[in-house]
Amino acid sequence: xxxxxxxxxxxxxxxxxxxxxxxxxxxxxxxxxxxxxxxxxxxxxxxxxxxxxxxxxxxxxxxxxxxxxxxxxxxxxxxxxxxxxxxxxxxxxxxxxxxxxxxxxxxxxxxxxxxxxxxxxx
Amino acid sequence: xxxxxxxxxxxxxxxxxxxxxxxxxxxxxxxxxxxxxxxxxxxxxxxxxxxxxxxxxxxxxxxxxxxxxxxxxxxxxxxxxxxxxxxxxxxxxxxxxxxxxxxxxxxxxxxxxxxxxxxxxxxxxxxxxxxxxxxxxxxxxxxxxxxxxxxxxxxxxxxxxxxxxxxxxxxxxxxxxxxxxxxxxxxxxxxxxxxxxxxxxxxxxxxxxxxxxxxxxxxxxx
Numbered sequence: 533x534x535x536x537x538x539x540x541x542x543x544x545x546x547x548x549x550x551x552x553x554x555x556x557x558x559x560x561x562x563x564x565x566x567x568x569x570x571x572x573x574x575x576x577x578x579x580x581x582x583x584x585x586x587x588x589x590x591x592x593x594x595x596x597x598x599x600x601x602x603x604x605x606x607x608x609x610x611x612x613x614x615x616x617x618x619x620x621x622x623x624x625x626x627x628x629x630x631x632x633x634x635x636x637x638x639x640x641x642x643x644x645x646x647x648x649x650x651x652x653x654x
Numbered sequence: 655x656x657x658x659x660x661x662x663x664x665x666x667x668x669x670x671x672x673x674x675x676x677x678x679x680x681x682x683x684x685x686x687x688x689x690x691x692x693x694x695x696x697x698x699x700x701x702x703x704x705x706x707x708x709x710x711x712x713x714x715x716x717x718x719x720x721x722x723x724x725x726x727x728x729x730x731x732x733x734x735x736x737x738x739x740x741x742x743x744x745x746x747x748x749x750x751x752x753x754x755x756x757x758x759x760x761x762x763x764x765x766x767x768x769x770x771x772x773x774x775x776x777x778x779x780x781x782x783x784x785x786x787x788x789x790x791x792x793x794x795x796x797x798x799x800x801x802x803x804x805x806x807x808x809x810x811x812x813x814x815x816x817x818x819x820x821x822x823x824x825x826x827x828x829x830x831x832x833x834x835x836x837x838x839x840x841x842x843x844x845x846x847x848x849x850x851x852x853x854x855x856x857x858x859x860x861x862x863x864x865x866x867x868x869x870x871x872x873x874x875x876x
Contacts, residue, residue, distance in 0.1 A: 558698060558705070562701050602706075639709035642709075643711055647713075
């Protein structure tokens, strides 16, 4: 298909979106990610019946907690598409990257950078 | 098992604000099963706290550990060697675990990370309901295995009261009338004659009314 997708995100493959737990999402943010999006199969089409519903719940949990600590719940999103929808994946990726760009870097990433600078100066 | 629920994160943040080295301590028993204070919840809480303080440029050490139980000396001893490295411990165990840890480590503040709710059952995924109030004198043999102490809002021992409507309690349309359940079960067991027997006055001294309770078993003491 040779579709154009942004290059500034990393794809982490999981056997089913239901494998994604809130801690995986939080760890990504802790390590400095500006945004996380989970892409699961279409709702109702999960091979394991409810994997994508579980994923959505966890994304919601993560969003809630990120909001509470001022990082921004909008930085985490759940998308659904079927495995044959490459163009839609490209579209969602661009959408997410633009959304995150609009929000700017995550406060955790900025803090990490400041910490690194301080360590360098010392 | 003991049912607990996570405390709001804002409350925990406020409690630990003043401490720089914090240990988040989970428990592998009841609170793991009710998904409030097991290893997973410890990881999540520690991660959230780290991010919260990091974003505020406050350097804090937030470590994680989960013990088999926090209501036993044996397991709580496992942190004796490391406890001095921390200014405070957030225990995700039930109130028993928090207190036992606090008693053991007199000079380290032990803060609760969960609210202990009741003794209950895992009725459905994400649904825990009360089944026992540890009154200390079980009447289940007489009530068809349904507890009027924990499940009747009035703790009526010869029920139902006049507030039951269509099998529901007057406190809420979602709450079953315990006595309706008892009667249904006694009918199913063919033991309705038990219902006719008037329960004697219950000795509440074995409940909280008699103060904190202890169980001493000379036969298992060493």
